[in-house]
Amino acid sequence: MVTIYIAFTIVNTFRNYKNIPFRATHPELIREGTMSEKRIIYLDHAATTPVKPSVADAMWPYMNDHFGNPSSIYRIARESKNAIETARAQVAKAVGAEPGEIYFTSGGSESDNWAIKGIAFANRKKGNHIITSAIEHHAVLHTCQYLEKEGFSVTYLPVDRSGLVSPPDLEKAITDKTILISVMYANNEIGTIEPVAELGAIARKHKIPFHTDAVQAIGNVPIDVKGQNIDLLSLSAHKFYGPKGIGALYIRKGMKIDNLIHGGGQENRRRAGTENIAAIVGLGKAIELATADIGWHNSHIRALRDRLLTGILEKIPYARLNGHPEKRLPGNLNVSFEFIEGESMLLWLDDEGICASTGSACTSGSLEPSHVLLAIGLPHEIAHGSLRLTLGDANTEADVDFVLEVLPKVVQKLRDMSPLYRKSGKEGGCNV
Amino acid sequence: MYSDKVMDHFKNPRNVGEIENPSGVGEVGNPVCGDIMNIYIKVENNVITDAKFKTFGCGAAIASSSMATELIRGKTLEEAWDISNKAVAEALEGLPPIKMHCSVLAEEGIHKAINDYRKKQGLEPWAEKNPHSHDHSGDSTCQP
Numbered sequence: 338m339v340t341i342y343i344a345f346t347i348v349n350t351f352r353n354y355k356n357i358p359f360r361a362t363h364p365e366l367i368r369e370g371t372m373s374e375k376r377i378i379y380l381d382h383a384a385t386t387p388v389k390p391s392v393a394d395a396m397w398p399y400m401n402d403h404f405g406n407p408s409s410i411y412r413i414a415r416e417s418k419n420a421i422e423t424a425r426a427q428v429a430k431a432v433g434a435e436p437g438e439i440y441f442t443s444g445g446s447e448s449d450n451w452a453i454k455g456i457a458f459a460n461r462k463k464g465n466h467i468i469t470s471a472i473e474h475h476a477v478l479h480t481c482q483y484l485e486k487e488g489f490s491v492t493y494l495p496v497d498r499s500g501l502v503s504p505p506d507l508e509k510a511i512t513d514k515t516i517l518i519s520v521m522y523a524n525n526e527i528g529t530i531e532p533v534a535e536l537g538a539i540a541r542k543h544k545i546p547f548h549t550d551a552v553q554a555i556g557n558v559p560i561d562v563k564g565q566n567i568d569l570l571s572l573s574a575h576k577f578y579g580p581k582g583i584g585a586l587y588i589r590k591g592m593k594i595d596n597l598i599h600g601g602g603q604e605n606r607r608r609a610g611t612e613n614i615a616a617i618v619g620l621g622k623a624i625e626l627a628t629a630d631i632g633w634h635n636s637h638i639r640a641l642r643d644r645l646l647t648g649i650l651e652k653i654p655y656a657r658l659n660g661h662p663e664k665r666l667p668g669n670l671n672v673s674f675e676f677i678e679g680e681s682m683l684l685w686l687d688d689e690g691i692c693a694s695t696g697s698a699c700t701s702g703s704l705e706p707s708h709v710l711l712a713i714g715l716p717h718e719i720a721h722g723s724l725r726l727t728l729g730d731a732n733t734e735a736d737v738d739f740v741l742e743v744l745p746k747v748v749q750k751l752r753d754m755s756p757l758y759r760k761s762g763k764e765g766g767c768n769v
Numbered sequence: 770m771y772s773d774k775v776m777d778h779f780k781n782p783r784n785v786g787e788i789e790n791p792s793g794v795g796e797v798g799n800p801v802c803g804d805i806m807n808i809y810i811k812v813e814n815n816v817i818t819d820a821k822f823k824t825f826g827c828g829a830a831i832a833s834s835s836m837a838t839e840l841i842r843g844k845t846l847e848e849a850w851d852i853s854n855k856a857v858a859e860a861l862e863g864l865p866p867i868k869m870h871c872s873v874l875a876e877e878g879i880h881k882a883i884n885d886y887r888k889k890q891g892l893e894p895w896a897e898k899n900p901h902s903h904d905h906s907g908d909s910t911c912q913p
């Protein structure tokens with residue numbers, strides 16, 4: 338009875354959403370009533386993205402009529418099974434893989450954990466050396482640190498000032514004990530796109546499995562696992578307008594890899610657990626749309642990003658771009674403002690309805706600023722003053738112009754309060 | 770994550786600025802750790818008649834500075850010396866554990882400003898009663 342009631346309520350809530358007109362500022366993505374009355378300018382698409390209405394629509398039947406367990410044999414179960422296989426083909430097509438090489442997981446973190454632990458443990462007899470980069474997501478870094486405790490040794494490749502890993506550095510780091518190379522496709526903080534095909538070619542030459550965390554890259558950069566010599570690739574739906582808690586790992590056919598999640602025989606006996614069908618369908622639909630729209634998406638958000646960057650550098654002195662000027666994700670902007678700290682910037686921006694992010698310690702739950710910003714050689718105090726703005730499909734020029742109106746005031750307000758600004762003799766506009 | 774009081778002092782910080790010819794200045798913190806606090810005081814007849822601050826730091830650091838200057842205004846030097854980091858945090862209706870160090874900075878800033886004044890007066894600086902008495906609760910310390 339209770340279940341039926343809950344299901345009924347969910348149905349109604351969902352249906353009601355669909356009848357509400359979308360907001361004028363974000364016609365496609367932001368539904369009325371889901372956010373506060375105040376205008377919200379969402380500029381944190383690297384953190385997560387809203388689910389596209391057409392993706393949510395595609396998911397709905399699998400929380401409703403098609404609820405069958407795909408492992409069962411009756412008709413409604415077969416519908417679930419078919420839906421999963423359609424999604425698998427959609428994901429495969431998006432990255433240039435075979436459907437049989439795609440395994441659904443609970444998201445980017447699980448895919449990274451599986452790829453790294455799975456390859457490491459399966460190849461333990463061959464060697465114990467892993468190569469990764471200093472700027473990986475914590476899902477990779479903390480997994481590698483865990484493996485260090487388990488007797489593996491890990492090389493963390495440095496990056497240059499723009500965040501690039503050097504292919505010759507990789508080649509030099511390889512030993513006869515190296516069993517895995519894992520370098521991210523594109524960085525989540527500074528947006529730098531790594532020379533993945535070259536790194537993959539080196540790994541291939543030495544016959545070492547090559548994994549890439551492409552969580553930030555999907556939908557922004559065309560990916561071809563075969564052409565780019567990628568053996569394992571992690572992706573996560575919520576970064577490209579799909580639902581949270583669902584992702585996939587591409588595993589090239591013939592890879593020797595241990596399971597991470599043990600149990601039932603799902604996912605070709607490689608990843609146990611009753612499938613989250615609705616989410617899998619959402620992932621399939623979202624990746625299909627993301628790769629089909631990639632041209633429009635890229636030019637739209639790149640134009641907005643460039644307008645934002647130009648405006649910021651024009652209006653705010655002592656600001657610098659972090660990351661590579663060209664080899665970066667189209668929607669990523671990461672800037673440091675001298676003399677001020679990032680969290681206080683975010684709080685003021687939030688007050689104006691602008692959602693952003695920072696690499697300052699103060700939001701990371703530790704007192705150290707972002708390892709990525711330190712790895713590109715920023716001094717601590719400059720890393721503390723970083724601001725990440727990541728654009729998305731629903732952003733408009735009006736959004737950018739609003740940020741350009743608000744941000745200089747916020748920066749100035751905090752600088753006026755900062756003893757560093759005074760010390761450096763830059764108070765009162767008599768600088769330049 | 771922050772209390773209304775913290776947000777109020779962050780958004781409307783009291784006593785921002787510097788005092789010309791201050792009686793004492795306390796400079797604490799480190800840019801490496803992401804916070805620096807400067808506390809300026811004016812002392813007349815052993816009473817803090819004015820207090821101002823300049824701070825580089827997060828919301829909690831700015832709110833703690835603002836609250837600290839409010840708490841010491843009108844107090845005798847002895848009373849101001851006794852204001853603990855805990856009192857600053859409590860006046861702000863609490864700080865998240867990871868941000869307790871901001872209130873510690875505020876206490877240290879007050880102490881430094883008072884001792885700066887005492888030194889200028891040719892007086893012996895007061896000793897920290899117990900340098901480990903701060904309530905860090907959950908705090909991790911930045912090692913520059």
Ligand SMILES: Cc1ncc(COP(=O)(O)O)c(C=O)c1O
Nearest residue numbers: 444445446474476525552553573
């Ligand atoms: C580069 C990168 N890898 C992995 C993850 C983790 O993905 P998920 O949140 O799906 O576990 C993220 C998301 O924050 C990411 O940006």
